Amino acid sequence: IDLATFAAGLPKAELHLHIEGSLEPEQMFAFARRNAVAIPYPDVEAVRAAYAFNNLQDFLDIYYAGADVLRTEADFRELAAAYFARCAADHVVHTEIFFDPQTHTARGIPIGTVIEGLLAGMADAQAEHGISSSLILCFLRHLDEADAFATLEAARPWLDRIAGVGLDSSEQGHPPSKFERVFAAAAEFGLKRVAHAGEEGPPAYVTEALDLLKVDRLDHGNRSLEDPLLVARLARSGMTLTVCPLSNLKLCVVPDIDAHPIDRMLRLGLRATINSDDPAYFGGYVNDNYSAVAASGRLTRDDFVTLARNSFLGSFLPDADVARHL
Ligand code: HPA
Ligand code: ZN
16 A cells, blocks of 8 residues: 555554634534524535635634634534544544634633533534544734633633643744643643744744743644754653644745745654644645645655554553553
């Protein structure tokens, strides 16, 4: 069998997936119709045609607009169900799902509607597909610290069902330091911590995520490669990087897939993983990402075994469950 087929069949975990980014255009139209929400596109083809981005912000503008069709607990449950069906097809047996409560609460959707809908979808997936999952609550970094604190407070009744907190949205100009106190509060609640850093932002933002946010995992991290001392630190500490090749391509973080540094990351001893980020917007789910880098011809079968192993090693599963998956 060829390399992509081999990679596709490996059991794996997904550690970087924004559930709002799994909203396919077909589902967007279905939710819009039943919730009587207007969407500024005539049809599914027009939506797909709009998915041409020059940078992160181009994408975020369209991604936040698309999320407007999500209104009810059933919407979030079905959104999750569609994503889990793709996980099942891709041999994703565990997934740690990002969600952006502020995108919804700002529109008057209660945080409980979002969380209860997602938790119901996660329970369905465990029962139907045997897929385990957890939730990571992300703060939107373009909003202020007070808004993040209010979001953490609003989530208090569900914190026993949330694995950790994350940091996403517009990176440039919104350094991790802006959320140092919020992340310290999250740590006090026993939550894990992750942050997007070094996607568009400089290596210094990665260092801030480590030193100030005390992250357990780093999302993207591409620009760490510009700083050899930072690379050495990440490698030595066994820090997991949740790398997203097709996202990097679509958001122009790399000029083409053959220039993607996933092979360099592995050769440098970094604990890299492969993930889909926002699959409905970036042209593919986990196995599409594995295939894209397989096609670029710089990785071996052993590398793909390492990538899949890293996805479990970097997960927030209990050690016994990690061991069971290795
Ligand atoms: N970067 C920052 N924020 C995001 C992303 C991303 O790749 N996807 C969804 N929100
Ligand atoms: Zn992301």
